[in-house]
Amino acid sequence: MELRNKIRLSGSGGQGLILAGIILAEAAILDGKNAVQSQSYGPEARGGASKAEVIISDGDIDYPKVEEAEVLLSLTQVAYSKYVNTLKKGGTLILDSSIELSKNLPFNVIKIPILNTAVEKIKKPMVANIIALGAIQAITEVVSIKSLEKAVLNRVPKGTEELNKQALLEGYNLIKEKNRK
């Protein structure tokens, strides 16, 4: 069962979610899989709710858009409210801790301090997208750690490699810590 292969990343414009989508798709390709990435354009490209979608598969991917996501990441309240209804029942909902959610959702809900870790621990709010990728990997294992790291390093600006590696690690750790509790 391919239950974690349709992934929607949502947040506000400028959080680097399209880049995160591209990196995730590239990691899947490095793993030898097929991947398609698409996004929404338009007035919502800055601020408001923005999303990027990735489909990962061992076979052909025909329809390139995600209808019902199997994994939804939301970094903001606005994005959560807008896209939570597009998550499949039983799907995985990964949320930033700042988001208030309704009770009794039919999802596997994982709430972690992504934005806070970027600001407090790494002191760079801009790496929230990479922390989120680390967390997504640790939760879903849709891509390998090795390919994800390579894909991140291929895409980030020169001179920021160590920063981004640290961000990935913090992402993995958020899940490890959570699992330990």
Added chain:
Amino acid sequence: MMGNREVRLMQGNEACVEGALAAGMRFYAGYPITPSTEIAEICAQKLPLVGGKFIQMEDEIAGMAATIGGSLAGLKSMTATSGPGFSLKQENIGYAALTETPCVVVNVQRYGPSTGLPTSPAQGDIMQAKWGTHGDHPVIALSPTSVRETFDLTIKAFNLSEKYRLPVFLMLDEIVGHMREKIEIPNKEDIEIFNRLKPEKDSSEYKAYEIKENEFVPRMAAFGDGFKFHVTGLMHDESGFPTNDSQISDKLLRRIMSKVDDNVDDIVMYEEEFMDDAELVVLAYGGTYRSARSAVKEARRLGYKVGLFKPLTLWPSPDKKIKDLNEKTGKILVAELNLGQYFSEVERIVSDKSSLYKLCKVTGEAITPNEILTKIREVL
């Protein structure tokens, strides 16, 4: 991973530029417009690296004019736009058709008419590609359904434009233009390239629009090569100079039309799948084909006898093949992001109109596989 071939994630618009460069494009002129803008951006980055030129003109009209100029000066030339810009380019597209100037015009279709929904996909310019400029004129229009096909068909568009000396349209849509997917770039030596026939050097007898024996397009000098080469949008004789002569005009127009009409089999490309025992065939092109393929696979899984047909060449249309599909399978369902433009072409081709069905959508969103599946169930 895959031999020495390059495997990577690429956007449709980017694959268009990569294909154009592989085909030998060395000149791009245009005016950026969503959802085609990446094509201009990437051309601006990459053309200077291979000794080519990129120029952003003051508008789409000038962009088309400069593209024609670049080609007349001997360079393989391209421009890209979307609906509103495609409208503006039409006058000069007619000029390219009559002057027989090879070039590639990319239209990444968005929702229209007018400014419409600038960021939403559509396939509403299919008839405009055929009839957008006035007068009878030869038309070739191609429609890719994936990133790899965008790469391949851009090369094909250049080859056809060079071979038949006419503007060739690459009809992308926002879905294919903006999606990123895995693509394996073919090796350079596996790519077939066609270059325009040039006059022999030192040919003092060169007539710009004369047809040599056993050839069907005039040989093309480049401005600056030293040949006497006059180009006009007026009807012209073999020398390239204007004429009012009715016989010469008749001959010229019929000749430029025959370049496509007499070579349909060489130009037309299509693919079919799941055709064994099919009682209904879904015809879809561009981004909509992706939904159709997903729907047809699911329908087959459910036991419906459905086939799938993809015209890669929209113009000239694959008449013979569509007739054949209709005779063999009976029913045809056309799915497209407009209110029935290619459906009307299929209707023209097929004699039993009652066997035709259409699924049209103009909400600004892609047709979903489920919508096609529902229609398949309705028909069968």
